[in-house]
Amino acid sequence: MKIAISACLLGEKVRFDKGHKRDEFVMDELSKYAEFISFCPEHFAFGSPRPSIKMVKDNENLKIISNKTGEDLTDTLLQSSQNDLEKVKTNNVVGIIFKSKSPTCGLISSKVYLENGFAEGKDDGMFASLCKKEFPLLPMEEEGRLQDSWLRENFIMQVFAYDSFERFKQSAKIKDLVLYHQHSKFMLQSKDETLYRELGRIVGNHEPKEFSDILSEYEYVFKTAISKKSSIGKTRNVLEHIAGFLKTFLDSDEKKILHEQIDDYANKIIPVIVPLSTLKLYATKYNVSYLLEQTFLNPYPKELALRSDIKSVK
Ligand code: SF4
Known part of the structure; x- marks a missing residue:
């Protein structure tokens, strides 16, 4: 890019x-x-x-x-x-x-x-x-x-999401857009829930429209959504939501530790990478492909280590 x-x-x-x-x-x-x-x-x-x-x-x-x-x-x-x-x-x-x-x-x-x-x-x-x-x-x-670690993390996530959409739109079809939206769900929710829902409405399109019009409409709202800044509250909701997909697989101790980690993240005791790694571990162990395909779990190269910084959230 x-x-x-x-x-x-x-x-x-x-x-x-x-x-x-x-x-x-x-x-x-x-x-x-x-x-x-x-x-x-x-x-x-x-x-x-x-x-x-x-x-x-x-x-x-x-x-x-x-x-x-x-x-x-x-x-x-x-x-x-x-x-x-x-x-x-x-x-x-x-x-x-x-x-x-x-x-x-x-x-x-x-x-x-x-x-x-x-x-x-x-x-x-x-x-x-x-x-x-x-x-x-x-x-x-x-x-x-x-x-500023928070602005840096937000900017890098935005740049990688923007790049991903630019590449995606080159050969996109309507069924690809449905999948793209599905994979972007938690990343978009961590930015702006209202715009995420608006994007769902665009993808669900119930009016007779050309795909190129749907894609342009989606692009505008998608790029606006990724320009929004994340917050501890929004990210916490996303982490809880992801945890919800795993609850049938986890025993009470595993659930307790996971929720403790999410609380500790929200209280700025540990960086977000900790609960995220635990969620990723369980998603991998129980092969929950819906979660493993989420951009939010890998929004940019992990080597940038931006989510390891406790100051990367506000
Ligand atoms: S790149 Fe911009 S800030 Fe840097 S020297 Fe040139 S004009 Fe000045």
């Missing part, structure tokens, strides 16, 4: 001072599973090194101004941003990771200044803003926010 990413996070020396901001998680972990498509609208427009720039509010418009000369560089940066936008578009990426706080790449973290030099809140950088308009359903995060 391809992920678009601010070039400086890849260690490319494209910053205004010819430096970089190599990101450890991106380079040492995520790089094993994704091909990166780099972008740097500032380097493309002005080269490196270059004078730094800032975002300035002019009435309701935001413009890009050189910190050194005061020159208005909005049009030049807009042009190079369009160029990188095209690159992102043609590469069919399944996510974007931006460098935080940059007037070009920041995602709601770019400082906005008034003409008089005072700071006035934060907004999206110019390129990030174009990406949000162009790809409203594409997973997007900043490297700064990805330091």
